[in-house]
Amino acid sequence: MKYKNIFRLFALMGAAMIVGIPLQAQETPATSKSPTWYMGIDGGVPFGYSTFRSFGANKTRPGFDAGVFGGYRFSPLLSLEVSARMGKLGMSATDCCILSGYWLGQDGRHYHVPALGLEGWNYGDLKSDVRMQEYALQFNVNLLGLWSKTQNSPWAVEVSPRLGASLTQTDIKTIGDNALHIKGGNRWHLAARGRLQVSRTIGKHFLAGVYTGMTFLTGRGIDNMPRHIHRSNYVWDSGVRIGYLLGRRTKKAKAAASTENSVSAPIAGERTEETTIQQPAPVQPADTVVIPDTATVPDAAAVSAITDIAMTAEATDTLVTFPVIYFGFDKYTVATTETAKLQEILSLLQQRSDVQVQIHGYCDRRGTAAYNSPLSLRRAESVKNWLTEHGIPAERISTAGYGIDRTTTDNRHARRAVIIQLRKEESK
């Protein structure tokens, strides 16, 4: 039994590390799911584990519960929700307690054998009827949000730690005649839950899923039986949940989305062709600029200026709009899916031989500034190299690495190279 507990402990620690470590890796995964509010209902079948259990010796006594939840999804990876639920479950003695001859006195105490002169009952003749309420705060970590290939999937596989307060009222009755012997009062517990849930977004606004999880409760047993030998006190429940996505975004999310849309071309599908990870080598061409991340991180004004150029390109005859080239996580080589955009840029530069451009490279938030600054420059260089290989004079192209782009929470859009047409005074 001891080893089993140790194994469980390590298993959960491993799960926690699996969830936590990617969050501290080089880059935060990109998202396509927008921050949004949501709400819904869920319900399932709980099984209690204490001195008595729902899987009793004579019969399995599953319960039922239902509740409502509502929360906010910060990103495809994380969401936070509150919930309230209530339900009932039944519990009775297991074989081990019955074979041990355990006996419950009317005084509510455990006895190894019947106590002379005291009314009581054998454990095997008793059951606990439990009424439960729970109010909790739940944190959802979508495992599919950890990988760029799956972060836009309508599916979500979430690991959900949860903390809350649980109220139980438990009556102890005899199984044969259902006679009430010990009436339970209100008993509050601190409830800690680990839940695994799989859900799918249906259409724009609906989601449906299933879940399973365990809720551990502090304090006396939910079965209202005296504690002896068995120290467990938890509820395993499984069920379904149905939700509605309200689609309402925060101001910040709207602003971020607006900025991203203004500077980027639509992403055409998933980037499935990935190149191997390469460490960016030091590059120091004469016409390149490596801007230290801490100093040059494009602040809002800088990005605004850049995007202004792109936005006004069509409005002025002298400016040209170029597509934005996106990169994979920790990549600086251009994926084949972006080749069409390079061809378009090439075509524009060939048509406007008077135009000089500067290519700005960016990275997402994951990783250190020291790592991301050269990576961003390599991205810009990668685009420049492709263009020069296809006939554009190198003198027309300068590059700059801006490191981490902290103006957006959308990491997928952050990993990019933006081609900026230089004004004539700038090119001079």
Added chain:
Amino acid sequence: MKRPLLYTLYIMCIAALLPFTSCSRGIHEQGNALAIEIVWDENSMSEGDDTDTPPDLTGITVYIYGTDGTLRDSIRYNNAGEVAANSHQVPAGDYVIVTTSNVEGSLSVNDEEIVSLEQLMIEQGEDAPPGQAYYSIQWVHVDATGVTTSRQELRPVLSRLQVNVVGATEGSTLQAEVLNAAKCFYPSRPNSAGSYGIPSEETTAYTLPAGAFVTDTRAETTGRMSTDSHLMPTATGETEAVVRITYTPQGGTPVTQTYRSKPMLSGKQYELTLNLDMEIVLDGYDYGTSDWDRVEF
């Protein structure tokens, strides 16, 4: 924004881990236990019993002996609930469990020193008359795993004798004495009935408390003198119980007579009545046994 969320995630994960440290310890299977269940012996608590209603058990001592008669452990409890709520960790093997209860007042057990199973005895002193005391004994085999229950069927140790003088006048005195009561009682020694628990062969005289006068509603000027007490049963080897009564009317001459009957047994109640209104016709009986025989002394 991300960092606080990350910390929250870690805290919640750690909180979720904590309950696992106390989860489902199924230690039923580990080791063994000896539980003591105390019940009344139905045979010895039937008609003619000393007690109409079961008394509260106090001062319960459980002696765990090896089959070689050596004392392994003794545990004292205050009441039956404590006995039922506790179990004893003992190595697997055969044991003899002896339980004594309500050994109070003038009674005592010679357990201040470690004594063998055969030597364990309950003695009656000269102090205030005791209430009933109880004992039981059982051989048990304790398995290497699981819970073994020793069912201790309590039986009474003492007899009870009531002596009455009907037609007594107020101011008279009554003294009753049992001449051949056992000196002690051995709960672990076999008896002739094929069970355990036997009075000693050594005898002692036991004097009942002085009789008290009770107004008799059947007579205006006379009443009844009465005394009763728990006492050791008749000593083993004695063929009859011998009781000496001395009645002294107020201002009169003491009258002493001796009566004999079947030996007094543990747990039985006896009554001896002297009826002065019937010219000193002696009327004695015990419940369900025989009349008392008068012997001139």
